[in-house]
Amino acid sequence: MRLIRYTQPYGRTFYAPLARSPWAGLEAEVGRLFEAALSETASSAAEVRFPIDLYEDAHTTTVRAELPGVDRSAISVELVEGTLQIGARRVQKIGEREETVELKRSINVQEHVVQTDKISATYDNGVLTVTLPKREEAKPRKVTVAIA
Amino acid sequence: MSLITSLIPSLAERPAQAQPQPRSEERGPTVAPRYEITETAEAFALVVQLPGVAKDGLELSVDHEEVRLVGRRAWRKPEALTVLHRETSDAAFELVLSHDRAIDVEKVSAELRDGVLRVALAKAASLKPRKITVG
Numbered sequence: 001m002r003l004i005r006y007t008q009p010y011g012r013t014f015y016a017p018l019a020r021s022p023w024a025g026l027e028a029e030v031g032r033l034f035e036a037a038l039s040e041t042a043s044s045a046a047e048v049r050f051p052i053d054l055y056e057d058a059h060t061t062t063v064r065a066e067l068p069g070v071d072r073s074a075i076s077v078e079l080v081e082g083t084l085q086i087g088a089r090r091v092q093k094i095g096e097r098e099e100t101v102e103l104k105r106s107i108n109v110q111e112h113v114v115q116t117d118k119i120s121a122t123y124d125n126g127v128l129t130v131t132l133p134k135r136e137e138a139k140p141r142k143v144t145v146a147i148a
Numbered sequence: 149m150s151l152i153t154s155l156i157p158s159l160a161e162r163p164a165q166a167q168p169q170p171r172s173e174e175r176g177p178t179v180a181p182r183y184e185i186t187e188t189a190e191a192f193a194l195v196v197q198l199p200g201v202a203k204d205g206l207e208l209s210v211d212h213e214e215v216r217l218v219g220r221r222a223w224r225k226p227e228a229l230t231v232l233h234r235e236t237s238d239a240a241f242e243l244v245l246s247h248d249r250a251i252d253v254e255k256v257s258a259e260l261r262d263g264v265l266r267v268a269l270a271k272a273a274s275l276k277p278r279k280i281t282v283g
Contacts, residue, residue: 053231068262125262
């Protein structure tokens with residue numbers, strides 16, 4: 001085997017702008033995008049999602065969320081600008097230290113359909129049930145048309 | 149057989165092998181719940197997340213070999229409701245943990261609150277740290 005001296009490709013030594021990769025700007029942009037995307041997931045990891053179910057009948061829309069082991073006072077249900085926000089805080093004791101986990105989910109709600117002042121919620125066996133009654137005008141109406 | 153059981157005492161205490169275990173097929177598909185086990189010098193603590201399971205839907209059995217747990221969900225969807233979106237399952241929870249005689253079957257306490265089951269499983273005497281005084 002013979003050892004040969006490594007020579008830089010692209011004649012870097014002759015022309016300075018070529019020393020910089022032609023894709024450097026794009027690479028920086030891609031790096032920035034990745035960083036932004038990753039930091040977003042990192043922040044959402046602190047807010048744990050929990051499974052929810054949506055049901056509907058003629059009069060109500062029902063949201064059921066599995067939130068085991070959460071204190072009732074640590075659950076918040078808010079309707080803000082057409083979004084139903086369910087938040088909960090679970091305090092876990094791991095040995096001596098306590099760990100707080102924030103749980104959050106939001107659901108889009110059509111405010112013209114829901115009687116916003118009559119929303120109710122219950123918490124049983126670790127399941128939160130939010131009942132959203134529909135407005136009268138949003139309920140399906142049955143009109144019998146007489147056929148002459 | 150009596151010779152074998154006298155040689156291996158653990159066989160005598162074992163429930164008869166012929167005894168059929170309740171098959172999971174009978175209660176439909178089951179899912180494994182999320183659980184956590186922590187250990188202290190005296191006991192094991194088992195914490196199982198069983199959202200939607202009420203006290204009467206929970207079966208917990210502890211024998212010399214296994215801790216067996218079945219939790220059925222208390223809520224069934226009324227006929228009138230239509231599903232818009234689902235992320236949860238209706239399947240019952242089932243968890244089987246084998247422990248190889250590590251726990252004292254007589255000293256098991258359990259508490260189910262807000263969909264979280266906490267079971268305290270005292271360690272069998274043979275597993276507890278023993279202090280031997282040297283005379």
